[in-house]
Every structure is written in C-alpha cells, then in structure tokens.
Amino acid sequence: MRKLVRNTTIATTAVLVATLAPAAAGGGHHHHHHQSRLSTVVDGLDGPRGVDALGRGKTLVTETDGSFSLVVERRHRDPRVTELGSVPGGFPPAIAAGRRGRIYLLTGASGEPGSPQAPGAATLYEWRHGYDAPKPVFDVAAYQVGDPDPDDLENLPADSNPFGLAALRDGSVLIADAAGNDLLRWWPDGTVKTVARLKPRVVDVPDGVPLPEEQVPSEGVATSVTVGPDGYWYVGELRGFPATPGTSQIWRIKPGSVDAVCDPEDPRHGRCTRYADGLTSIVDLGADHRSVYAVSLSKLSWLAVESEEPVPGAEIGALYRLIRGHHQVRVKELASDRLTLPAGVDVDRRGIYVTGPVFGPGALSKIR
Template sequence: MNSVFPWRRLLRFGAVGFAALVLFACSTPAPPPGGGGQGSSATVLLDGLSSPKGLDSFFGQPIVAQGAFGPPGPVLSHSRSLWHQPKTIELSDPIGLIDVAAANDGSLWGLGSDAQDGSPRMLYRKGAFDRTFLPVADITAYQQGDPDPSDLEDDPTESNPYGVAALSNGDALVADAANNDLLRITRSGQISTVARFDTEEISTDHLGDPSLPPALPTEAVPTSIAVVGRWAFVGELKGFPFRPGSSRVWKIDIRSNGAVCSANPANATSGCSSAMTGFTAIQDLDINPWTGETYVYQLAAGGVGAFEEGFDTGNFPPAVLEKVSRGGVRTELVPGQLSQPGGVDVGPFGTVHVTDGVFGNGRLLRISG
C-alpha cells in the first residue's frame, strides 16, 4: 500500500539501523542551528533515547516510550524534585512501543510489536504499579473482519496501528494507519470501529511528472489522536502523492460507530468533520484544553519525499512543530531545532514536551514560547 510504504521502510530501517544507546539525563538548551524561533525555545531533558516515538504525560510528568523503530527500552517518567533536580524513573521492563497513553488511574496503554514478525499490531496495557505490559487486543486480527472500503492497493485488511489515546472511562482509541480507521478498545479487549477515513483527490503537480494524472485518489493514513471531552482529534499523514500541505485534522465524536470522515460531502456522515487543513505528514498532535491551542508535529516541510532522502544521505530535514490558536493563527515553534519527530504532549498546566531523533539520538525536550 503506497500510503503506508514509508512506515514499512522505517520499520525495516529501525530493525537494523540502531546501535545500543546509553540513557543519560541532562537539562541543557538545544542548540539553535541558524536562529531561534520567534521567542520559542527548546530545552533537552533526556538524550540518548532509543527511538522515542511515543509520548504522553501523567500529572504533568512526561511519559516516554522507546523502541518504536529501534531496540526496546523501558517506558520512562521524567520529573523534577522539590529541589529542581531532574529525576528519571523506569516504569516498565524494556519493550518496543510505537505509542503510549496514560489513563486516569496511572495505567498505561501501549502499541507494540507482535513477537512473531515484528509488525506493530498488539495493544498492551500495564497497571500503575506493574512493570510488565500485557496484551489486550490483537488489532491485526480484528482488521481481518473489518476491511478498509477505501483501500487502493488490493490489501483491505492490512493493519498498522500507529497512535493511541486513553479515554476517561478506561477505554483506548487507536488510529490504524494502514486500515484507515479509528478503533475503540475496552480493557477486556472488545474492539469497535468508531470512524473510517475516505480517500481524497490530491493534486500531483508538485511532482513535476507529466505521466501522472492531475490528481490521484489518496488514502488518509491516520497517525495520531488527541482527546478533548467527547471529541477525538485525529491527524493524518496523507498517502501518495505525498503532497505538502495536504494533511488534515479530523474532529470525531468518540460515541460514533462507523462514522465516515470525508472531504467529499456526499460521502461524509455525522460524527466526523474536518477541523483543520494545510498540514504536512502529521506525526502527532495534542491540544491545550485550557486555551484551545493545538500543537501539530509534522514530519518535514517538504513532506515524506524530503524525509526519505535522509535514509540515503543520513541528513534528515527539520521537523515542523506548529502551534495553532483557537482562532486559527499558526506559529512555528523552534524552527530548525527538531528532526525525525516522535510525539508531542501538552500537560495539564500547559507545559509542552516533544520527542525527536527516532532514527538516531532520541531526545525528550521541553518547548517554551
């Protein structure tokens, strides 16, 4: 499936491309290559992490999952003591997780890999005082009976769970990037399909290839979830032709069952609407519930094509972190200071953290401004 090919490639690269990394804590400003960010700044809190794509917080403390595309590592909690000394706690045994989400009771949801073939398909859960993640649901098995009606590559049951969020009642939401749907999963492992994502006609003129039609039907490839009240905001990568600026954020009623998210009004149903447009290959997003500001973490300004060149050159382009006000005003934060984006999280007091370096030196950073 063209729409998820980059992530297959990332998984293959990650399996062989990482050396063991030594974790150490630090708290030094990230060097600004070529200028700051209009008053924003980044401070490195942890360095040397192993592919830290997953990020959430619990009572303001960032929770970092490792091993998305590299060696497994423990889930970490980072905080400061009353004397402002950094403190990092290992919350679990080493495990490879694509994403992590903290529930209200301190338990953690994790999207991981099936031990048989390494593909990210299992949803796990760990109790607040446990160290081991236990399997709750095999998402790939569920998708065998829940084919993607918008599939373009003759593989409608393909599955690539990529983002997870915790709900207040204890359930989890999962964005499946290959099956183009949003799933709801209970603690007992029962799965239902909340919403499906339709294809959208996307222009190909940025490719400069006259053999291509002017536009192609393109899969959504949902990657990330932020929950505010009864609404889930889902960010999408947007598949081939990977046009910069073509990614959307969808607003979905979490009570829905089989809603259709579509840019075509004739196909769209109630329970899902387009909330924001004009982003590029969204990797993660989060929302400040107090201010309504949305933080959208994107692969690179040039999109998937520009990012993939990094696998050949070893020089990945900068990631793009945008803050979007309730009124729609966009501000790029710390431009040029992040690369190979992982996750973004807004804590209960408005503190913003991100991870980056998912194919190299993984970091946890605090963003100000």
C-alpha cells in the same frame, strides 16, 4: 522509515523528490512563533517517540527498543529517568496513561505490508506497577482482518499498522490505525468498535515524482488521535503516496461515534468534520484547554525523508499550535525550524513536550 509509513508506499519509494518544496501549514492564518523557548529535558534517548505528560514534571517516553520510561524533572538537578518496562521493539510504541495507574502501549506493524505480523506487533498492551511485564490486551491486526478498509487503494484492505493512542476517562482507549485508515475504540471488557474511517483524497502529484498522472487518489493514513479542548476526538493524517505536501488534514469527530465517515469531498457534514487542512506528514497530536497541537515529521513530507537521494532540509519538521476562532483555525509554528524529525507531542501546565529525532539518538524536549 518504512516501518512508519509501511502502508503508504506504492512499489518503490526510490523516487526523485529533490524538487519538492516546503508547504506551509494551512486551514487558517499561519504565523511563526519566534518567542518559543526550546530546552532539552533529557537526551541520550534512542529514537524517542511516544510521550505522555503526567503533570508536576513527570513524563512518560518510549524508545526504539520498545522500552518505556518515567522522566521526573527536578529543580537544580538532572532529571531522573526510570525504565518501567518494554514491549516488542523495532519502532518506538505509542503510550498513554489511563485510569487507576494503568499505562497503555501500542506497537505498530512488522515486516512488509500484507505479510504476517511478528509476535507482539500491532498490539495494545497494558501495564501497571507490580506487573512483571506489559500484558497484551487487544490484537489490532486480528480485528482489522474482520474490518477491512472499504476505500483501500493498495489491495491490502485488511492490513493494520496501529500508530496513535489516546486513553479516555471512561477507561476505553482510542487507536488510530495508519494502515486501516480508521479510528478504533477498545474497552477493557474486550468490546471494540470502529469509530470512524478516513476516505482517500485526490492530490496533485509533486514535481519529481515519476507518475504519468497530474492527480491521483491518496490514502488518509491515520497516525494520531487526541481529545481536544472541547471534548471532541481529533485525528491527524500522514497522507499516503505520493505524500503531497500541504494535504494532511485534522478531523474532528463527535465523541461516541460509530462508523463515522471523514470525507474530504464533504468535510463539513456528519459526525466527522474537517478541523484543519494544509498540513504535511502529521505523526502526532496533543491538546490543552485551548488548543490542538500537531507534529509534522518533515515540512517536505515523509517521502522526502525516505528518498534514497538526499533532499536538503527534509529532516526539518515542525510543531504547530491550532486555535479555533469564530470563522477559521489559526495556526502558529512553535520553535520554528528547530525540530529535527520530531515524533511526539503532549502538553501540561509546565510546557509542551516534544520527542525526536525519531531515528537515532534523540531527546525529550520542552517548549515554554
């Protein structure tokens, strides 16, 4: 778990969080969706996370060992799973299909925060049919050394843990860096720009977390990015320590932005505005022609999952559908209380594809 949230911990995470209570998703009306049909597409996967629905029953999925595979659904037969290749493992990479058969994979950080990255970590890879192996095209960690986080709270402003990925139609790629608290954009010619920075937020300290203060600043931790139905870029937050439930936000960023600021103290102005609030431990986003979808790793927060003391129910995550209305965002939970440590989401005409649990044996599932 520490590899997922390696930049969010302060000192040790062996804290007593048994009294943490679930927080409902917010930012609008919240409804449970009891009619969702959840089915398994393929199981026997090892810690599946990255997912990209290509349409016509074809889906890309990644696993903990760094492998990525194509899953092809077949009528009245088991799906066909073809491994395409692999990148350095340890934590399943993000994945996104780009133009002209290109597939992009994004590896996260390795080791403890502030330590040198292992070869192949914190790197964007490109793969196409005919490649012997994915080739590294962008060293994210090296870029972040020259682009430190001005609002870092942990004395590691140049730390990097790239986590979320989205391929754009013009051939560029968006990268959400969970340690850099920012959104980057990479072009195939090697150009890189910082699209937006997520500023910290002051949060209440949950009951059971041994801090003397009642409120503390907490980093945004950008884990996820998608292109919304309106063409804007959406970024989801995990929320740093103390991982207060109900404090994860989704930001809406104007396409083409450079150095935008996502500020919880001024969330309605500028090129980055707040789309939704009141969520918990967001680890992935997806979108279709109408809605944005958000995956919550745990309704109790990632800290409850990471706790050395078992927290009942901490393994229950959630998938939310967010629909923008005239005055607010409507939030619906899909497959309520049926997702265990979900990790990734993507959508096509056949349904909503979800991966998880992100640790141990898992599956690619579909919600109709």
